Amino acid sequence: MSKIEELIKKKLELTKKEKMAIPRQVMPEQDAVERRSNFNEVNLGFDEDTAMLEAIRCIECKKPLCIDGCPVNIDIPKFISKISDGDFFGAIDIIKEDNLLPAVCGRVCPQEVQCELTCILGKKYKPVSIGRLERFAADYEMAHREFEMPKVLPKNGKKVALLGSGPASLTCASDLIKWGYDVTIYEALHELGGVLVYGIPEFRLPKALLKKEIGNIEKTGVKFVKNFIVGKTLTVDELLNKEGYDAIFIGAGAGLPWFMNIPGENLNGIYSANEYLTRVNLMKAYDFPNADTPIKIAKKVVVVGGGNVAMDSVRTAKRLGAERAIVLYRRTEKEMPARDEEIQHAKEEGIEFHLLTAPIEYIGDDDGWVKQARCIRMELGEPDASGRRRPIPIEGSEFLFDIELGVVAIGNGSNPLISQTIPDLKCNKWGNIIADLKTGMTSKKGVFAGGDIVRGSATVILAMGDGRVAAKSIDKYLKTGVWET
Amino acid sequence: MMNKIVNAEFIAPDIKLFKIKAPYIAEKRKPGQFVVLRVHELGERIPITIADADINDGTITIIVQGIGKTTKHLNKLGAGDYIHDLAGPLGKPSHIDKFGRVVCISGGVGTAEALPIAKALKEAGNEVISIIGARTRDLVITEKEMADRTDEVIITTDDGSYGKKGFVTNALQELLDEGKKVDFILAIGPLPMMKAVSEMTRPLNITTMVSLNSIMIDATGMCGGCRATVGGKTVFVCVDGPEFDGHQVDFSVLENRQKIYIDEERTSLKKFEEDCRLGKEIKKVKI
Numbered sequence: 001m002s003k004i005e006e007l008i009k010k011k012l013e014l015t016k017k018e019k020m021a022i023p024r025q026v027m028p029e030q031d032a033v034e035r036r037s038n039f040n041e042v043n044l045g046f047d048e049d050t051a052m053l054e055a056i057r058c059i060e061c062k063k064p065l066c067i068d069g070c071p072v073n074i075d076i077p078k079f080i081s082k083i084s085d086g087d088f089f090g091a092i093d094i095i096k097e098d099n100l101l102p103a104v105c106g107r108v109c110p111q112e113v114q115c116e117l118t119c120i121l122g123k124k125y126k127p128v129s130i131g132r133l134e135r136f137a138a139d140y141e142m143a144h145r146e147f148e149m150p151k152v153l154p155k156n157g158k159k160v161a162l163l164g165s166g167p168a169s170l171t172c173a174s175d176l177i178k179w180g181y182d183v184t185i186y187e188a189l190h191e192l193g194g195v196l197v198y199g200i201p202e203f204r205l206p207k208a209l210l211k212k213e214i215g216n217i218e219k220t221g222v223k224f225v226k227n228f229i230v231g232k233t234l235t236v237d238e239l240l241n242k243e244g245y246d247a248i249f250i251g252a253g254a255g256l257p258w259f260m261n262i263p264g265e266n267l268n269g270i271y272s273a274n275e276y277l278t279r280v281n282l283m284k285a286y287d288f289p290n291a292d293t294p295i296k297i298a299k300k301v302v303v304v305g306g307g308n309v310a311m312d313s314v315r316t317a318k319r320l321g322a323e324r325a326i327v328l329y330r331r332t333e334k335e336m337p338a339r340d341e342e343i344q345h346a347k348e349e350g351i352e353f354h355l356l357t358a359p360i361e362y363i364g365d366d367d368g369w370v371k372q373a374r375c376i377r378m379e380l381g382e383p384d385a386s387g388r389r390r391p392i393p394i395e396g397s398e399f400l401f402d403i404e405l406g407v408v409a410i411g412n413g414s415n416p417l418i419s420q421t422i423p424d425l426k427c428n429k430w431g432n433i434i435a436d437l438k439t440g441m442t443s444k445k446g447v448f449a450g451g452d453i454v455r456g457s458a459t460v461i462l463a464m465g466d467g468r469v470a471a472k473s474i475d476k477y478l479k480t481g482v483w484e485t
Numbered sequence: 486m487m488n489k490i491v492n493a494e495f496i497a498p499d500i501k502l503f504k505i506k507a508p509y510i511a512e513k514r515k516p517g518q519f520v521v522l523r524v525h526e527l528g529e530r531i532p533i534t535i536a537d538a539d540i541n542d543g544t545i546t547i548i549v550q551g552i553g554k555t556t557k558h559l560n561k562l563g564a565g566d567y568i569h570d571l572a573g574p575l576g577k578p579s580h581i582d583k584f585g586r587v588v589c590i591s592g593g594v595g596t597a598e599a600l601p602i603a604k605a606l607k608e609a610g611n612e613v614i615s616i617i618g619a620r621t622r623d624l625v626i627t628e629k630e631m632a633d634r635t636d637e638v639i640i641t642t643d644d645g646s647y648g649k650k651g652f653v654t655n656a657l658q659e660l661l662d663e664g665k666k667v668d669f670i671l672a673i674g675p676l677p678m679m680k681a682v683s684e685m686t687r688p689l690n691i692t693t694m695v696s697l698n699s700i701m702i703d704a705t706g707m708c709g710g711c712r713a714t715v716g717g718k719t720v721f722v723c724v725d726g727p728e729f730d731g732h733q734v735d736f737s738v739l740e741n742r743q744k745i746y747i748d749e750e751r752t753s754l755k756k757f758e759e760d761c762r763l764g765k766e767i768k769k770v771k772i
Contacts, residue, residue, distance in 0.1 A: 189572075227570050228572070255706055257709045282702075287527070293702070
């Protein structure tokens, strides 16, 4: 009997209890020391046997809670069941009914706070590795099957423009194209993918993979226009009135990086995380001078912040050759917004964590280069609006810290380029577009929005969920002509 | 196909004028705005001010001085070639108003950038005097175009080979000494020049706008690499500028920030020149 046949037999023979008792399978990873000096992917993915064994752990609940935990409601038990049957194409077909970027989501979704959080196994054991199984199915398909065209309805004569080519627009577009719409995505940069291409590093999301998934969306008939800045090259009103679009979806993403507004922040050697990551990811500065865009290489790099972007930045610094790559975070590890997996990976790679610490000033040399950060120690007080305990500076705890580069990773505001040029579009005080999360509808007729431009800094999958919701209401609006907020 | 170079010619040593097919940008651009471009698939993104546009044939004009790797690479392209990536128009347009008597001061390729603004200021009913500064005679560009668009053109060269010997600030001083009341000044060119003009006009309380040329990547506000300190606050040159009140700009921050990649720029240029010497083909967009 082959290993696969054995596993299929196992699935049939084991009781629920026995299934649940199978340990959660370990994700193979690139060696921590080795990966510090390369940009190759850290997680290596399940092989077929491991994927099947992990899939057998799923007890196929009658009322599965995992589906509700997924922002795009993938039929999780059904695709996992297919994997445990050894029908890997069957599995990916089910995923693709709801998600056309499975290789991306299987890698970057925070499953531990979504589908896996609600998995019933988690109560007594560890939850089923839903994300890793999704990734497995997606990777298996890429390696073993040519792209299969989804069913597409005949063209209905309506045109929709989507602004930004990140996860929100890609998801929205892949639904609309199936329903017969003429769909065009406008991207301001020279590459497609939005934050997936400029923000998330190669070692978490290989760009070749992203290119392939976007290429598949293009094959379904979605048109892409790069180097086109809506709000500048054309406005939304011009798209509606001159270019003949019937509806617009704005998925332009987060924008302007926040700084702390402390002295010395404009010194040479202080980057925003957006700039640091964009230079490396989008502009390929790690390959300078073969790529034209440079990045500063330093022995000691300090990254300020505790989110995924901070982890991406500090691990990038390490890979670029920093002997010491350090996270400064003003709360404790418990309050860090970064995914646990990213924090653990960072620790394995030798990243230092200086917690309950924040910079209050950067000090430069005569040529304007940062040399030191003046820092202050914090203690935690009462919970603030975010529910996390508020950091309070400890008086007299200031100290100087030598640094060569600083990366500020404390979040993003919204990008004003599009919203400023739409006079009748309502935004909140932070500049985020106000849209109904249940429909994606904005204050302007025919204009929908979703993802970070609405939510501020959120996740890839929430943006995809918004894209899906907006696609449904765009369809409804264009079929009925009724605009009711 | 977009971004086709329809005309390219050197107008001075190492300074090349390009007419590029870009109908959307041509129609949309306003004086003071810029484009961002890349010359090959691993190229960097650089901002270049739009010098002119022709809505009828859908072209924009840029004037490029070959200084670093990317600008030298760009200047090897000619008519029929394509710009790999071109996006715009970016930045806020110049503030055009009727001020009275306006002096447009420009240095180097800054003169090309000042052209559309000078024209718009003239059309808005101002008396426009242009001061063009250059190191030497060969580097004085678009003098005729400026003369066609303004009331008076004054040339200065550092070596005295053309026009008045000296700096643009000397010429401005002469104007003021003649008792001419100046209501508004626009200064575009190298940082030291814009700084000198701003320092000169600060005590005189003459509004002086300068156009900053920071290092940028996306140029849409996303990276913050172009930030400058203006009036004690951090601004992003790409979305808040490029024009700012010269009396508020902290030029020392800008001078430092322009030197961030000085070593890397040298490495890059050396590699490019070596590649050219070895006869390696310059990467061009294949159609």
